[in-house]
Amino acid sequence: MTQYFNIHPETPQKRLLDQTAQMLRDGAVVALPTDSCYSLACHLGDAAALDKIRKIRGIDDHHLMTLMCRDLSDIGQYARVDNSQYRLLKLATPGAYTFVLEGTKELPRRILHPKRKTLGLRIPDNRIMQGVLEVLGEPLLTTTLTLPGDEEPLSDGWSIKDRLEGKLDLVVEGGWCGTEPTTVIDLCEMPPTVMRVGHGPLAPLGLC
DSSP states (O other): EEEEOOOOSSOOOOOHHHHHHHHHHHHOOEEOOOOOSEEEETTTTTTHHHHHHHHHHOOTTTSSSSEOOSSSHHHHHHBBOHHHHHHHHHHHHHSSSEEEEEETTSSGGGGTTTTOEEEEOOOOOOOOHHHHHHTTTSSSEEEEEEOOSSSSOOOSSSHHHHHHHTTTTTEEEESSOOSSSOOEEEEEEEOOOEEEOOOSGGGGTTTT
């Protein structure tokens, strides 16, 4: 049975944030709101949970997974970042951007792109997700909650629970997140390459 938490988007209940973080530590796959769509999330080191997410999404190990981080100190630990890359990251975060970077040896190989050894990293501007990350004390492995055959991501907690009852451990209802995914920017080579134009505007980054 899939559990369902209704967490206030502006003043998240700490009791529910604590329970969500504990379930993630224990191996749960959770649907969480962000500042750009809902995401499927699991603990970074949980191989079984990652396999479950890939099965739900219908994706293989070539699909770019995203490390959801609380702040830039996490990104420095898990990705190789030089000064020019860091300046752009600082300008754009928190926000609805996913940055493709080369992962460090701190990360399990199974979450990196098998050829490029890259992954997405992102710092969300969402109080619920930030609250869970704060309680958890480490990043989460995530991907946008778009189901096979759907053109857009699922956009509210009840729809997610209805579609994925029994396949997820927990759905966190946090209000409408929209259906536009993040803007994806590849920082592996400079100047950056915009891989997808999404919710995050390009003009503030000087990339349009």
